[in-house]
Amino acid sequence: MSLVEEHAAFRRQLVDARLLVPSSIDGLYGRSGAFEDIVEAVDRQVVAAGSDLKASRFRFPPILPTDAFEKTDYLASFPNLTGAVSTFTGDDRQHAELLALHAEGGNWFAKLNPADVMLVSAACHPAYPMMAGQLPADGAVLDVYGFCFRHEPAIDPARMQVFRQHEFVYLGDPSGARAHRDMWVTRGLELLDSIGLDAVSDVANDPFFGRAGRMLATNQRSEVLKIELLVHLYGGSGEGDSGTAVVSCNCHLDHFGASFGIRTADDEVAHTACVGFGMERIALSLLRTHGTDPGRWPQSVRRRLWP
Amino acid sequence: MSLVEEHAAFRRQLVDARLLVPSSIDGLYGRSGAFEDIVEAVDRQVVAAGSDLKASRFRFPPILPTDAFEKTDYLASFPNLTGAVSTFTGDDRQHAELLALHAEGGNWFAKLNPADVMLVSAACHPAYPMMAGQLPADGAVLDVYGFCFRHEPAIDPARMQVFRQHEFVYLGDPSGARAHRDMWVTRGLELLDSIGLDAVSDVANDPFFGRAGRMLATNQRSEVLKIELLVHLYGGSGEGDSGTAVVSCNCHLDHFGASFGIRTADDEVAHTACVGFGMERIALSLLRTHGTDPGRWPQSVRRRLWP
Numbered sequence: 292m293s294l295v296e297e298h299a300a301f302r303r304q305l306v307d308a309r310l311l312v313p314s315s316i317d318g319l320y321g322r323s324g325a326f327e328d329i330v331e332a333v334d335r336q337v338v339a340a341g342s343d344l345k346a347s348r349f350r351f352p353p354i355l356p357t358d359a360f361e362k363t364d365y366l367a368s369f370p371n372l373t374g375a376v377s378t379f380t381g382d383d384r385q386h387a388e389l390l391a392l393h394a395e396g397g398n399w400f401a402k403l404n405p406a407d408v409m410l411v412s413a414a415c416h417p418a419y420p421m422m423a424g425q426l427p428a429d430g431a432v433l434d435v436y437g438f439c440f441r442h443e444p445a446i447d448p449a450r451m452q453v454f455r456q457h458e459f460v461y462l463g464d465p466s467g468a469r470a471h472r473d474m475w476v477t478r479g480l481e482l483l484d485s486i487g488l489d490a491v492s493d494v495a496n497d498p499f500f501g502r503a504g505r506m507l508a509t510n511q512r513s514e515v516l517k518i519e520l521l522v523h524l525y526g527g528s529g530e531g532d533s534g535t536a537v538v539s540c541n542c543h544l545d546h547f548g549a550s551f552g553i554r555t556a557d558d559e560v561a562h563t564a565c566v567g568f569g570m571e572r573i574a575l576s577l578l579r580t581h582g583t584d585p586g587r588w589p590q591s592v593r594r595r596l597w598p
Numbered sequence: 599m600s601l602v603e604e605h606a607a608f609r610r611q612l613v614d615a616r617l618l619v620p621s622s623i624d625g626l627y628g629r630s631g632a633f634e635d636i637v638e639a640v641d642r643q644v645v646a647a648g649s650d651l652k653a654s655r656f657r658f659p660p661i662l663p664t665d666a667f668e669k670t671d672y673l674a675s676f677p678n679l680t681g682a683v684s685t686f687t688g689d690d691r692q693h694a695e696l697l698a699l700h701a702e703g704g705n706w707f708a709k710l711n712p713a714d715v716m717l718v719s720a721a722c723h724p725a726y727p728m729m730a731g732q733l734p735a736d737g738a739v740l741d742v743y744g745f746c747f748r749h750e751p752a753i754d755p756a757r758m759q760v761f762r763q764h765e766f767v768y769l770g771d772p773s774g775a776r777a778h779r780d781m782w783v784t785r786g787l788e789l790l791d792s793i794g795l796d797a798v799s800d801v802a803n804d805p806f807f808g809r810a811g812r813m814l815a816t817n818q819r820s821e822v823l824k825i826e827l828l829v830h831l832y833g834g835s836g837e838g839d840s841g842t843a844v845v846s847c848n849c850h851l852d853h854f855g856a857s858f859g860i861r862t863a864d865d866e867v868a869h870t871a872c873v874g875f876g877m878e879r880i881a882l883s884l885l886r887t888h889g890t891d892p893g894r895w896p897q898s899v900r901r902r903l904w905p
Contacts, residue, residue, distance in 0.1 A: 321656050354760055374713055393673060
């Protein structure tokens with residue numbers, strides 16, 4: 292079976308088992324209660340893994356202001372994955388034109404205007420604006436959990452256009468940021484192992500866009516800024532599968548600190564780091580590894596998730 | 599204090615109490631852990647109120663396919679509230695143009711192309727496509743909970759651009775739909791009363807857009823299709839405040855049944871009805887009524903929410 296056939300077969304399996312509800316768009320699914328039960332159980336593990344950090348909990352909506360989005364440099368790095376929101380701002384007459392255009396199958400999106408908001412690309416992005424200014428002496432740790440959008444229609448159910456990331460974000464000095472990142476490589480592997488997932492860590496190689504992007508990707512790799520925890524979902528037939536990143540541990544250096552005006556207690560530009568748990572991908576890894584009926588998962592895994 | 603001043607004062611209070619995190623956009627907020635605790639407690643009440651319905655639970659992402667959105671008629675009724683998603687689909691050279699336009703403060707949104715998805719306007723919308731076809735003999739009830747987007751920047755914290763609705767949706771015959779709607783008027787009022795909120799029901803008068811919209815609004819009112827449960831958040835100073843709708847109970851007649859091809863067991867076009875609990879608005883009503891420190895809410899309310 293080719294990799295593409297494996298993707299399609301797994302998707303079919305998930306739909307047949309009533310875990311995911313397909314839509315007319317690849318990568319966009321409804322989740323059944325049974326699927327959500329798994330996500331919620333995994334989330335309790337994530338919360339437990341970070342409970343000693345006394346992180347401040349925040350939940351942000353799936354959109355953020357365009358001016359905040361613009362400070363993340365995402366438009367330069369991943370323009371093809373972004374989601375910009377437009378709306379209708381015209382009058383009665385223009386509304387009639389809009390509906391006529393829509394009725395004849397025209398591009399009515401072109402008649403809309405920017406709504407000053409974008410879809411969230413990474414769960415931590417909306418949190419940085421509120422951290423502008425000076426941090427406490429030992430920095431700050433945030434617990435954020437929210438929906439992310441990435442426009443990359445795909446058959447592989449592990450490549451969704453909308454998915455949830457649960458993140459722990461550190462803001463402080465360079466060594467604290469590096470330590471946060473490294474600690475979460477260890478904790479992430481432990482968490483995945485405890486629920487019966489066979490994961491490995493590797494230096495990430497993000498699909499930065501275009502020519503400028505290739506340089507950024509090389510930098511990211513040579514500076515070992517981002518480490519991903521990968522689960523091997525496909526390739527059982529021997530075909531190469533580089534693994535699916537289910538957790539990512541990321542050092543941003545002073546990128547967000549500089550862009551959002553976040554400073555340490557010593558008045559240096561803050562460094563930041565985050566771990567992001569890909570909630571749907573972990574749920575899918577469980578379903579792929581242990582089977583699509585959670586009632587028949589290994590006792591050790593069930594006891595861990597539903598004690 | 600004028601109504602506008604009351605809105606601004608309440609917002610300031612919520613921000614000062616670290617319940618909401620403001621952003622650069624009116625109506626777009628982060629939620630603190632303390633605020634989420636309230637939402638989660640209210641949600642347990644909502645779930646309990648519908649537990650006898652044996653509803654099928656589904657969770658949909660905050661975006662839906664444009665083709666599904668188009669079947670809801672929202673573009674005709676509320677074009678000004680919609681959120682259409684665009685993305686970059688060009689090559690390296692066009693990316694350079696995009697970034698140059700962005701750097702000089704131009705309208706770079708105009709260089710994007712439709713991403714085939716829209717922001718969800720009502721939590722139940724993404725659920726209708728999967729119900730196409732024939733329903734079981736006694737219809738179906740769905741439990742859906744998700745984020746909604748409505749582009750209406752406002753100072754009033756109860757008018758957010760992104761908020762959550764928890765809905766119970768009935769699909770079946772006309773009398774079943776009417777009964778579902780009416781039952782939830784009663785249950786909704788009971789729920790609100792049980793947490794110390796003084797609510798009244800009233801026939802809704804939605805802000806349909808433009809001239810055609812005024813006719814639709816008249817129909818909605820004369821046919822008594824939508825009943826809202828209102829809490830009086832403002833107007834303490836005597837100025838007119840029509841109340842804030844925290845729950846809405848809605849008969850759609852055969853609108854969604856016809857658009858999405860949903861039929862009853864008797865092969866008639868299905869009628870649908872839904873109740874939507876506005877989770878942020880109920881949390882805000884509690885904070886407005888009982889004060890911004892949940893630790894000091896009346897014992898009866900606390901015992902109900904955190905037994």
